[in-house]
Amino acid sequence: MILQWLEQRRDELLRFVGELVATPSPNLPGDERAVVAVVLAHMKRLGLVDVQVAAKEPHRPNVIYRLRGQQPGPVLMLCGHSDTKPVGDATHWQTDPFQPVVRDGKLFGLGSTDMKGAVAAMIYATAALKQCEIPLAGDVLLVINADEERSMRFGSEFLSTEYGLRADVALLGEPSGIGGPEFEFLHLLSRGISCFTIRVYGSQMHSSLTDRLPSINANVRLAEVLAQMSRELRLTFQPHPLCSAPTVNLGVKIEGGVGYGVCSGLAEFQSDIRTLPGMTREQLQADLEGCLAAIRRDSPDLRVELEFEQPPLDWTPPTEVSAEHPLVAALLGAAEHVLGWRPKLSAFPGGTDASKFHAVAGIPTIPSFGPGWLNLAHGPNECVGVEAVIQAAKMYSLAAQTYLSGTRL
Known part of the structure; x- marks a missing residue:
C-alpha cells in the first residue's frame, strides 16, 4: 500500500525536489526561511499539520513534525538539513545552480544531492505512513534542521541542547553513494573532525x-x-x-x-x-x-x-551505531525489497549532524543513507538520481514500518 501510494506521486515528489533546489539556502550567509516556507507549504498539502518551527534565531528555522503511532514504542527520527554550501564559482556549472534541470535520469542543481532530495523523500515517506494509516508501535519524528553546513549551532546543536530534542534512534539522509551506485553504502560510523x-x-x-x-x-x-x-x-x-x-x-x-x-x-x-x-x-x-x-x-x-579552532571546529567527535541495531536490519531489508540488493556497511568519510544528535542528545544516529553521491556534494554540477529519490522515500517508509512494528519484510 505504501509503495503504491508513493509510486502514484513520483512526479509530484520530483517537482517538490525541484522547488527546494530552486529556493536558495546557501550557508554562508545562512538563512533557511525561504526554503522552510516551501517545506511547510508542501507538508500542509500532504496532510502533515501540527508542525512545529523552532529557532535559536528567526532566520535559522528548524522544522519538527511528530507522526504518533497507535501504540507506544520507540521514537524514530528521520532527519535532513535544509541548508547547502555556497555556489562557489558559478562559471564551473553547466546549468544554473538554482534552476533544476533533469537530464540523463538525474536532477541537477545546488543541494540536490546534499541533501534536498533526501529531505523531500523523508517528507513523502512520513506522509505515506500517515495517509495509508499504517499501524505503528512508536512515533516517527521528522526533523528538517538548519545550519549543518557550517557551525551546527542553529540546527542540531540547538535542537540537542536548548530545544531538548529526544528520540530512540535517528537516520540522516546524507548521500550514501561515493562514485559507485547511489545507496552503495549504509554508513554506520560518522568520522569526527578537528581543525587547527x-x-x-x-x-x-x-x-x-x-x-x-x-x-x-x-x-x-x-x-x-x-x-x-x-x-x-x-x-x-x-x-x-x-x-x-x-x-x-x-x-x-x-x-x-x-x-x-x-x-x-x-x-x-x-x-x-x-x-x-x-x-x-x-x-x-x-x-x-x-x-x-x-x-x-x-x-x-x-x-x-x-x-x-574555536568550538565546535576544534573537536567534533566521531559517532557510530552498532550493526546489530534493529534499525540497521530494517534498512537493509527495505533496501533489498526496493533495490534488490543490500548496501555495504561502511563509514561516512566526513562529519555530520550525528556529532550533535548522538554525542550531545544521546540519540544513536545512523549518519548516512540517502540518494545522491557524496563525491558530487560541495562542487559544481551537483545532481541526484531521479529514481533514487523515489527509492529513498520507499525505503524510508518501509524501514520505519518495520522498525516500529517489529515485523520483517
Whole structure:
C-alpha cells in the first residue's frame, strides 16, 4: 500500500525536489526561511499539520513534525538539513545552480544531492505512513534542521541542547553513494573532525637587506614545516572495522607575507583531521605537539605554534551505531525489497549532524543513507538520481514500518 501510494506521486515528489533546489539556502550567509516556507507549504498539502518551527534565531528555522503511532514504542527520527554550501564559482556549472534541470535520469542543481532530495523523500515517506494509516508501535519524528553546513549551532546543536530534542534512534539522509551506485553504502560510523592552524614566525624586514642581515622568511620556513609534518606526523588511533585510519589534510588553506619588498614575518596553514572512534582531542594535541617538538629540535631558530579552532571546529567527535541495531536490519531489508540488493556497511568519510544528535542528545544516529553521491556534494554540477529519490522515500517508509512494528519484510 505504501509503495503504491508513493509510486502514484513520483512526479509530484520530483517537482517538490525541484522547488527546494530552486529556493536558495546557501550557508554562508545562512538563512533557511525561504526554503522552510516551501517545506511547510508542501507538508500542509500532504496532510502533515501540527508542525512545529523552532529557532535559536528567526532566520535559522528548524522544522519538527511528530507522526504518533497507535501504540507506544520507540521514537524514530528521520532527519535532513535544509541548508547547502555556497555556489562557489558559478562559471564551473553547466546549468544554473538554482534552476533544476533533469537530464540523463538525474536532477541537477545546488543541494540536490546534499541533501534536498533526501529531505523531500523523508517528507513523502512520513506522509505515506500517515495517509495509508499504517499501524505503528512508536512515533516517527521528522526533523528538517538548519545550519549543518557550517557551525551546527542553529540546527542540531540547538535542537540537542536548548530545544531538548529526544528520540530512540535517528537516520540522516546524507548521500550514501561515493562514485559507485547511489545507496552503495549504509554508513554506520560518522568520522569526527578537528581543525587547527600551524603558525610559523619569521623576521619581517625590508627584503633588500636579507643578504646583509640575519633573516628568516616565514613563508619558506612554513613550506619546510608543512613538508616535514606530512612525512613525520603519526597519530594515535585504533583501526576500525569500517574505517582503517583517520584522514589528515594538512595545508587546506595557506596564508603568509605582506607583498613585494617585505620579508615575510608570519605565515600559517590551516588543517583538518577526520577522526575515528576512540580518538580524543587531548591525544591528538599531544601527537601534533610531539611532531612540532621534533621539528623545533631540527631547527632551533624556528618559532612554530599550534592553535586549535574555536568550538565546535576544534573537536567534533566521531559517532557510530552498532550493526546489530534493529534499525540497521530494517534498512537493509527495505533496501533489498526496493533495490534488490543490500548496501555495504561502511563509514561516512566526513562529519555530520550525528556529532550533535548522538554525542550531545544521546540519540544513536545512523549518519548516512540517502540518494545522491557524496563525491558530487560541495562542487559544481551537483545532481541526484531521479529514481533514487523515489527509492529513498520507499525505503524510508518501509524501514520505519518495520522498525516500529517489529515485523520483517
